[in-house]
Every structure is written in C-alpha cells, then in structure tokens.
Amino acid sequence: MNAKKLAGEKAIEYVKDGMHLGLGTGSTVYWSLVKLGELIRKGLDIKGVPTSKNTEKLSMELGIPLVSLSSINELDLTIDGADEASTNFELIKGGGGALLREKMVASISKRFIIVIDETKYVTSLGQFPLPVEIVQFGWEVTCNQISKLGCKPKLRMENNAPFITDNKNYIVDCYFEKIQDTKEVNNTLNMIPGVVENGLFVKMADVIVIGGSNGNVNTLLRSKL
Ligand SMILES: O=C(CO)[C@H](O)[C@H](O)COP(=O)(O)O
Numbered sequence: 001m002n003a004k005k006l007a008g009e010k011a012i013e014y015v016k017d018g019m020h021l022g023l024g025t026g027s028t029v030y031w032s033l034v035k036l037g038e039l040i041r042k043g044l045d046i047k048g049v050p051t052s053k054n055t056e057k058l059s060m061e062l063g064i065p066l067v068s069l070s071s072i073n074e075l076d077l078t079i080d081g082a083d084e085a086s087t088n089f090e091l092i093k094g095g096g097g098a099l100l101r102e103k104m105v106a107s108i109s110k111r112f113i114i115v116i117d118e119t120k121y122v123t124s125l126g127q128f129p130l131p132v133e134i135v136q137f138g139w140e141v142t143c144n145q146i147s148k149l150g151c152k153p154k155l156r157m158e159n160n161a162p163f164i165t166d167n168k169n170y171i172v173d174c175y176f177e178k179i180q181d182t183k184e185v186n187n188t189l190n191m192i193p194g195v196v197e198n199g200l201f202v203k204m205a206d207v208i209v210i211g212g213s214n215g216n217v218n219t220l221l222r223s224k225l
Pocket residue numbers: 024025026027028029080081082083092093094095096097098099102
C-alpha cells in the first residue's frame with residue numbers, strides 16, 4: 001500500500017466547490033494534486049495558490065487553476081505535507097526547502113490539513129533536522145548565532161553547491177538533541193538577523209491525515225480548546 005497516496009487522496013474529501021486552496025509541496029501532497037486535477041476535469045471549480053515553483057509547475061500540468069498569493073487575503077483550506085508531525089499537532093517542515101512560502105500560505109488559511117505517512121507521526125519533534133531558511137549574505141555568522149540555541153546547523157547542499165530556495169536563500173538543517181520548547185525555539189530563531197523563517201509550525205495544523213502501510217487512513221482533528 002502507498003501510505004502517502006492514501007493520505008494525499010483522503011484530504012481531498014475536505015475540498016468543496018468554489019474554494020480557494022493553498023497547495024503544498026512534496027511527494028505526499030503530490031497525490032492530493034493529482035486527485036484535484038481529476039476532479040477539476042469532472043467540473044470541480046477551485047483556485048489554488050502554490051507554495052513552490054515545483055507545485056506551480058505540477059499544478060499547471062494537471063490543469064489546476066492558479067492565483068497569486070498577492071491577490072488573496074484568506075484561503076479556505078491548505079493541504080500540505082510535513083517531515084514530522086507530533087501528537088500535539090506541531091510540525092517540522094521544509095525537507096523540500098519550501099518552508100517560507102508554505103508558512104505564509106498556511107498562515108492565511110482557515111483550515112490547515114497535513115498529509116503524512118505513519119512513519120512521520122511522533123510523540124515529540126526533533127529526530128528530523130529542523131530546516132531554517134537564511135539569507136546568503138554572511139551565512140556563516142547566521143549559522144554561528146543559530147548554533148547558540150544548542151543545535152548543530154549544517155548548510156544544505158545539492159550537486160556539490162549550496163541548495164538555493166525559490167526565494168534565492170540558503171537552508172541550514174539544524175540538528176537538535178531534542179526540541180524542548182517549540183514556541184521558544186520558533187520565536188528565538190526568527191529573531192536572529194539573517195534568519196528568514198524556520199520550519200517549526202506551532203499551533204497551525206488543524207487536521208492530520210495519516211496513511212498507513214496496512215491500507216488504513218487515520219484522520220486526527222485538533223481540539224480547539
Ligand atoms: O515541507 C515540505 C517541503 O518544504 C514537505 O511538505 C515535506 O518535506 C514533506 O514532503 P514529502 O511529502 O515529500 O515527504
């Protein structure tokens with residue numbers, strides 16, 4: 001069973017005619033986009049805001065109508081993947097390097113749905129290195145500042161060169177022993193000059209759809225209390 005496909009397709013049940021959708025990035029949300037394309041061909045009327053150039057390209061190939069984030073104040077729903085999702089609905093994102101646009105899009109969404117396979121559902125975050133998007137200028141200095149939070153930051157490389165985001169920045173992957181206080185780490189990181197955004201999504205996810213290798217799909221709803 002393809003657990004990512006199960007989760008990705010299941011989330012599309014939340015999509016209704018006329019919605020404006022945030023379209024996430026990655027190999028799980030890929031299946032949501034394929035399903036969305038199928039439904040659009042059958043008459044579903046939605047518009048999407050892509051969270052990366054890859055998703056923009058894929059959406060265009062699948063015939064998903066797109067609008068720019070600049071023309072939207074609010075989105076009805078965003079569907080996106082994650083690298084880790086915890087039992088208290090906190091996330092690490094940015095494995096694909098799209099965390100800045102993903103966070104911007106999620107932040108204006110009435111509902112934020114995460115699609116993952118079961119291996120990514122954890123009791124506490126931190127096994128996956130936390131991606132942090134930083135500006136290229138003086139990146140070593142920014143890394144040094146980040147390391148004071150008690151982690152080991154490593155510049156992400158691709159084909160023997162630094163990985164460049166859609167926003168022309170670098171990513172550093174930060175290895176923590178354990179992320180104790182997610183809210184504090186999120187805020188402290190974003191206060192460092194040179195940091196653009198980090199991959200901790202605190203109190204943002206409303207629904208987590210978990211695909212299992214046994215063919216089961218589990219949908220978890222965050223209590224708003
Ligand atoms: O945050 C992301 C990209 O920046 C992705 O959502 C995350 O990396 C999960 O990707 P995949 O579904 O391919 O495992």
